[in-house]
Amino acid sequence: MSRTSEPSVLLSDDPPLDLRLSDEELAATRERIVSFISDVVDDAGAEGAVLGLSGGIDSTLTAHLAVEALGEDGLHGLTMPSAVNDADVMSDAERVAHELGIEYDVVEIQPIAEAFFNAVPEAADDRTAAGNVYVRTRAVLNYFVANAENRVVLGTGNRAEAMTGYYTKYGDQAVDCNPIGNLYKQQVRQLAAHVGVPRELVMQEPTAGMWEGQTDAEEMGLDYDTVDAILAVHVDGGLSRTATVRELDVPEEAVDRVVDLYERSAHKRAMPPAPERDL
Numbered sequence: 001m002s003r004t005s006e007p008s009v010l011l012s013d014d015p016p017l018d019l020r021l022s023d024e025e026l027a028a029t030r031e032r033i034v035s036f037i038s039d040v041v042d043d044a045g046a047e048g049a050v051l052g053l054s055g056g057i058d059s060t061l062t063a064h065l066a067v068e069a070l071g072e073d074g075l076h077g078l079t080m081p082s083a084v085n086d087a088d089v090m091s092d093a094e095r096v097a098h099e100l101g102i103e104y105d106v107v108e109i110q111p112i113a114e115a116f117f118n119a120v121p122e123a124a125d126d127r128t129a130a131g132n133v134y135v136r137t138r139a140v141l142n143y144f145v146a147n148a149e150n151r152v153v154l155g156t157g158n159r160a161e162a163m164t165g166y167y168t169k170y171g172d173q174a175v176d177c178n179p180i181g182n183l184y185k186q187q188v189r190q191l192a193a194h195v196g197v198p199r200e201l202v203m204q205e206p207t208a209g210m211w212e213g214q215t216d217a218e219e220m221g222l223d224y225d226t227v228d229a230i231l232a233v234h235v236d237g238g239l240s241r242t243a244t245v246r247e248l249d250v251p252e253e254a255v256d257r258v259v260d261l262y263e264r265s266a267h268k269r270a271m272p273p274a275p276e277r278d279l
């Protein structure tokens, strides 16, 4: 199989593992995701899809693939800035919508979030709790539009986020499907470059945008190239802890950190449990 001809979309020159797909795999992955989106919409008897557009790589790639699957009229984008979002990134989101030719709305969510903060002021001091209010408010708005227009909600989560639980329960994960849900972050960047997402968007620093200055790497304590590699080799691949450290040349603490994130977030990947029925 030939190596990829994509321009480099690695974050570092020397990542622990190069997970990029070959040209053939990349084309097949694109086709599979595009058909997946069409099938989800058809099977739901829906007339299209809605998604939150943040200006980040995950939603930009998902929007590109959705337009390929559903056409311009098939996708409705919602850009939902809050007070802690970077204005330049929000205008990137609008530019993406404009260039794709889709219908989009800009919904300022700060007043909505303020209503929650004012309702329980003591909770508003907790940075994560407050950040999650922004994320869950966006989910409510996505479903508001989906219900009214007979659309499904497209998720934008990738495999690195899913396996580490790096998302808000019933927030950005409150969706009807996850088209890029099985791609590691390196592969998200590669596929985005392949479908024509501008390089500055592909290579930007991932952020959840829940508070000013937040970055995924700082909060997780690891960059995505390292998270991807440990997931692929150890958590998904089943190589032992010692072999993973040796193969990837990463610190033991990095492996332990990823395993800890994976284990602690198991509840986010499961249905809410109920006690056994006593029949």
Ligand SMILES: Nc1ncnc2c1ncn2[C@@H]1O[C@H](COP(=O)(O)OP(=O)(O)OC[C@H]2O[C@@H]([n+]3cccc(C(=O)O)c3)[C@H](O)[C@@H]2O)[C@@H](O)[C@H]1O
Residues within 6 Å of the ligand: 128, 132, 135, 161, 165, 166, 167, 168, 169, 170, 171, 172, 207, 208, 209, 210, 216, 219, 267
């Ligand atoms: N063992 C368990 N069994 C059942 N439920 C359990 C549980 N442990 C916690 N919970 C529940 O889960 C809640 C905590 O989960 P949750 O509400 O999600 O909150 P939490 O995981 O604390 O915060 C969300 C994390 O995801 C990150 N995030 C969010 C959104 C987008 C992105 C991004 O990459 O863009 C990243 C964010 O920066 C933060 O680190 C608890 O309050 C509790 O209700």
Ligand SMILES: Nc1ncnc2c1ncn2[C@@H]1O[C@H](COP(=O)(O)OP(=O)(O)OP(=O)(O)O)[C@@H](O)[C@H]1O
Residues within 6 Å of the ligand: 051, 052, 053, 054, 055, 056, 057, 058, 059, 060, 078, 079, 080, 081, 082, 085, 138, 156, 172, 204, 205, 206, 207, 208, 209
């Ligand atoms: N300000 C926003 N407006 C609309 N949707 C948003 C906003 N912030 C986040 N979202 C939605 O939440 C999703 C999860 O955020 P996440 O940061 O993981 O993805 P991203 O911003 O697309 O990519 P990146 O990892 O590069 O930041 C986004 O893909 C998008 O659908």
Ligand SMILES: [Mg+2]
Residues within 6 Å of the ligand: 054, 056, 057, 206, 207, 208, 209
């Ligand atoms: Mg983001």
